[in-house]
Each structure stands twice: as structure tokens, then as C-alpha cells.
């Protein structure tokens with residue numbers, strides 16, 4: 260029995276999709292446990308480019324059952340679109356299981372997300388993806404949400420849908436929110452519901468039974484530790500637990516079932532949306548990372564904010580996640596650099612700290628303290644083993660391991676599935 264969890268160690272966009280795809284080779288089941296279609300997991304296979312938002316990246320390996328578990332918020336219309344996209348590319352989606360306990364993102368959630376984001380001023384803006392994620396989790400927490408399983412009983416589902424849709428119009432339209440066309444929205448949701456009902460399952464049982472039967476289960480996280488609702492840079496976070504603890508509540512697997520935690524860490528830092536980002540670069544160096552790394556959001560297309568690796572933040576995140584192994588991605592993006600910096604401490608006023616501040620206002624005013632390392636100034640994109648890496652690249656990776664108190668398990672040197680090696 261073995262269960263691996265894979266999580267993002269930074270602000271998301273670490274390249275989790277690709278690492279999941281690589282780890283899926285040894286997995287018998289892949290499970291998404293939190294978030295929704297705010298995620299954008301990119302995988303390249305022999306020049307073919309796939310972007311997945313909701314369906315576990317494991318779907319790209321034929322025969323691996325994929326599960327969307329209870330901790331996920333699911334937009335039925337978008338899920339069906341993603342299934343159709345995969346079908347049109349000859350990927351079999353018939354085995355996808357959707358938790359009866361997942362919460363549904365309904366049309367009004369997207370309108371509320373956009374309304375709140377567009378009317379927020381200054382530092383009140385979060386920079387959300389406007390996919391309705393926060394409002395759907397709010398409905399879960401205030402117990403008005405609709406769960407996936409309700410779609411089975413059409414009469415009950417339609418009543419719950421219409422009651423909530425009308426409540427939205429009553430409450431939000433007078434405040435300036437967009438009016439929801441309830442009939443059009445229902446038609447669209449109904450069509451998606453008809454496709455999804457056969458996929459509904461008690462996935463808590465599915466996953467636990469697979470584990471009990473010796474199937475290797477891979478739990479796929481989305482976003483990253485600093486977007487975690489509890490452990491991230493609140494309020495500039497998403498609305499779920501993106502850290503490894505969320506994998507238990509989000510699947511129904513008990514904590515002791517988890518046998519290893521993989522943390523995906525990009526060789527530098529990026530962030531999309533608002534919120535403090537201590538190592539952000541505003542100069543041509545930042546521009547270089549954005550261009551070289553193709554740092555534009557897979558979900559919204561927004562340019563990502565870029566900066567040097569922040570080892571203070573990553574060490575904290577590895578601690579919270581209990582990372583056993585790091586998968587370091589996009590090492591090749593640094594290939595041309597003469598020098599590479601790593602943030603090893605923060606200055607706050609006249610104090611130097613090596614721990615991650617718990618308050619976002621403190622984080623916003625820290626000054627990063629950098630250590631400078633020589634670059635390797637040679638291409639790593641064709642390298643497939645540790646010993647062939649340039650010595651300076653090995654030194655950089657070893658320093659990351661040392662600073663984050665973690666072991667390196669995988670290195671990725673390009674977007675393709677094959678440009679990856681185990682350490």
C-alpha cells in the first residue's frame with residue numbers, strides 16, 4: 260500500500276502537471292483533491308501540448324483511473340468541455356470518477372467572483388482567476404452549496420439550482436452584480452449534468468479500496484503552498500488547502516495512508532495575481548525569466564511575476580508539507596545566466612530573519628538577502644542524469660536541498676515528458 264502526494268512548494272505554476280505525468284508511470288490511480296479549474300497543468304508529450312484544468316494529468320497515461328475527489332470544486336460545464344477536448348484528441352475519459360461529495364461551481368459563483376474582484380479597490384483585489392472558486396468554497400462553508408451527488412436526483416437538483424440562482428439575483432443585482440439568466444444557465448448546466456451523472460461515485464470508498472488492494476495512489480495537488488487558505492499569504496490566496504494536509508480531507512484517506520510527499524519547486528520563483536512576493540524582479544532579469552520560462556498563466560494567460568528562488572519561503576513550505584523529495588523544474592531556464600541568486604534570509608528593519616513571517620504585512624516589507632552563485636552557461640536540455648549536469652548546476656541544486664532541508668528526487672530540464680530524470 261502506498262500513497263504519494265504531490266504539491267506545489269511555491270505560488271503555483273511550478274510544473275506539477277509534468278511531474279504528475281512522470282510519476283503516473285508508476286501509479287495505479289491519480290486523484291485531484293482540491294481547487295478547481297483555476298489550475299492549469301501543462302504537459303508536453305512528443306511535441307503535443309496539453310493543458311488540463313480539472314482532470315488529473317494522469318489521464319494522459321492510458322489505463323490509469325482518474326478521480327476528482329471530494330475536496331475539489333467542480334464546474335460541470337467546464338468539466339464536460341475538458342472531457343470533450345480530451346476525447347477529440349483520442350484520450351479515453353470514460354473511467355473518470357467524480358465524487359458525489361465534491362461541491363459544484365454554479366454560474367452565480369462565477370458572477371460573484373467577477374463582481375467582487377472588479378469592484379474591489381487597491382489592495383483589496385486578490386487577482387483571482389474569476390472561475391468562481393472562492394464563492395463555491397464559501398457556499399460549501401456556509402452550507403448552501405450544491406454537491407455533485409445532488410445531480411442524480413433531477414427534481415431536487417433543479418429546485419436547489421433555481422432557489423440559489425434566484426437568491427443570487429435578489430441579493431447581488433441591486434448591488435450592481437450582473438443579472439443571471441436563470442433559464443439559459445439551467446439549460447447549460449442540465450446538459451453537463453446528463454454527461455456527468457454516470458461518472459458520479461463515492462470516491463472516498465474508491466480511493467480507500469484501491470489503497471487497501473495495493474494500488475499505488477498518486478494525489479495531485481493544485482496551486483502552491485503560499486496560496487493555501489491557512490498557510491499562504493492570506494488574504495492573497497486561493498480558497499482551499501493546497502498543502503499536503505489537504506490531501507487527507509480532500510480525499511477521505513487517513514493521514515497514516517500517505518507514504519511519501521513530493522514537493523514541486525521551480526528553479527526560480529513566479530506568482531500570478533496580487534500579494535507580496537519578496538524576490539520579485541522588476542528589471543530585465545525578471546523579463547528574461549518570463550520570456551525564457553514562458554511565464555504566462557496557463558489558465559488566464561496573465562504574465563507571471565518572476566523573481567529569484569526564495570529559500571526562506573521554500574524551507575517553510577517544505578516543513579508544512581513534510582516534503583520527502585523535491586522535484587526541481589525548469590532548471591534549463593537558468594542555462595544562460597552568468598550568476599544566479601538565492602534568497603537565504605530577509606531583512607525587516609534592522610533585523611535579519613531566516614523564518615517566514617506569518618503576517619502578510621511583514622512579508623510585504625521584507626528585503627531579501629541574497630547569496631550569489633555562478634551560473635553554468637551551457638544547455639542542460641538534453642541531460643538525463645545527475646553526473647552529466649554541469650558542476651555549477653549540481654552545486655545550485657545541492658544548495659537548494661540544503662537550504663530547504665529536503666532531498667532532490669527529480670530534475671526537469673525541459674517541457675517534454677522525457678526531459679526529466681530521477682536523482
Ligand code: IMP
Pocket residue numbers: 270271272297298299385386387388389390391392393481482486495496497498531532533
Ligand atoms: P482563485 O483561486 O481564482 O480564487 O485565485 C486566488 C489567487 O490564487 C490568485 O492570486 C490567483 O492568481 C491564484 N491562483 C489560483 N490558481 C492558481 C494556479 O493554478 N496557479 C497559480 N496561481 C493560481
